[in-house]
Amino acid sequence: MDSKTISINKHSWDEASPRFYGRNPLPEYGPLAPTEDELQLLGNIGGKKVLDIGCGSGHSLQYMKNNHASELWGLDLSHSQLQAAGQLLIKDEARLFEAPMEENPGIPRDYFDIVYSIYALGWTTDLDQTLANIHSYLKAGGIFVFSWEHPFYNRVQQAGDSLILNQSYHQEGAYAHEAWSQPAIMQQFKVSTYLNTLINNGFMIEQVIEEVRLSEEDVEKHSNRWYSFDKASHVPTTLIVKARKE
Numbered sequence: 001m002d003s004k005t006i007s008i009n010k011h012s013w014d015e016a017s018p019r020f021y022g023r024n025p026l027p028e029y030g031p032l033a034p035t036e037d038e039l040q041l042l043g044n045i046g047g048k049k050v051l052d053i054g055c056g057s058g059h060s061l062q063y064m065k066n067n068h069a070s071e072l073w074g075l076d077l078s079h080s081q082l083q084a085a086g087q088l089l090i091k092d093e094a095r096l097f098e099a100p101m102e103e104n105p106g107i108p109r110d111y112f113d114i115v116y117s118i119y120a121l122g123w124t125t126d127l128d129q130t131l132a133n134i135h136s137y138l139k140a141g142g143i144f145v146f147s148w149e150h151p152f153y154n155r156v157q158q159a160g161d162s163l164i165l166n167q168s169y170h171q172e173g174a175y176a177h178e179a180w181s182q183p184a185i186m187q188q189f190k191v192s193t194y195l196n197t198l199i200n201n202g203f204m205i206e207q208v209i210e211e212v213r214l215s216e217e218d219v220e221k222h223s224n225r226w227y228s229f230d231k232a233s234h235v236p237t238t239l240i241v242k243a244r245k246e
């Protein structure tokens with residue numbers, strides 16, 4: 001775990017928290033990506049114990065609550081994000097931990113039916129340890145579903161009508177995201193690294209999704225300086241993976 005990076009990101013997320021309040025939570029998996037309503041990756045949530053990794057403002061946990069999950073648990077690095085989540089969800093109905101996903105702050109093992117993470121996993125400074133933790137939290141047969149910006153998306157830049165491949169897809173490691181004004185350090189992993197690290201930690205991969213959705217409504221809702229119809233027509237915006245603990 002890279003404590004210096006985590007401390008920088010904690011500070012940035014505490015500052016940025018209001019900007020991200022309720023942005024693209026479940027049933028959305030990400031900007032211009034298919035939703036849970038369409039994909040049905042989580043199955044029947046009723047009566048299930050669920051854990052949200054990087055739960056942010058708690059809106060995906062609220063979705064789980066509305067779908068009658070029996071227990072709501074969440075973990076996030078940022079104090080401000082968790083304050084927002086604590087206000088959104090009625091006090092005591094969710095167990096929220098302020099901690100990096102690279103560590104287990106006291107989450108039970110072999111306990112959860114569903115662990116999920118919406119646009120948070122690419123912040124981890126230790127993918128292997130994070131996925132080992134997630135594997136340990138799940139019951140045998142439990143599922144892990146995550147979404148993150150597709151690793152090819154930030155390699156390509158739009159320049160007028162052209163798309164330019166301006167960084168190597170092969171290059172992994174820490175980077176400062178262009179769309180962030182404060183210092184915020186994300187981690188670049190290839191699709192194969194995500195999949196192989198899941199497999200090496202005992203997961204069985206069930207589904208991998210790279211599709212985009214470009215209806216007028218999607219484009220109107222999600223377009224901004226980072227996500228555009230033109231770019232998303234050529235490059236996937238979001239990587240979504242469903243895996244199971246065997």
Ligand SMILES: C[S@@+](CC[C@H](N)C(=O)[O-])C[C@H]1O[C@@H](n2cnc3c(N)ncnc32)[C@H](O)[C@@H]1O
Nearest residue numbers: 013025054055056060077078100101118120123
């Ligand atoms: C885009 S937000 C997540 C949104 C949320 N999952 C939802 O569905 O509404 C990303 C979150 O990752 C958290 N984060 C960043 N680095 C982290 C780390 N190392 N461990 C845990 N959480 C982290 C941030 O504080 C932020 O709340």
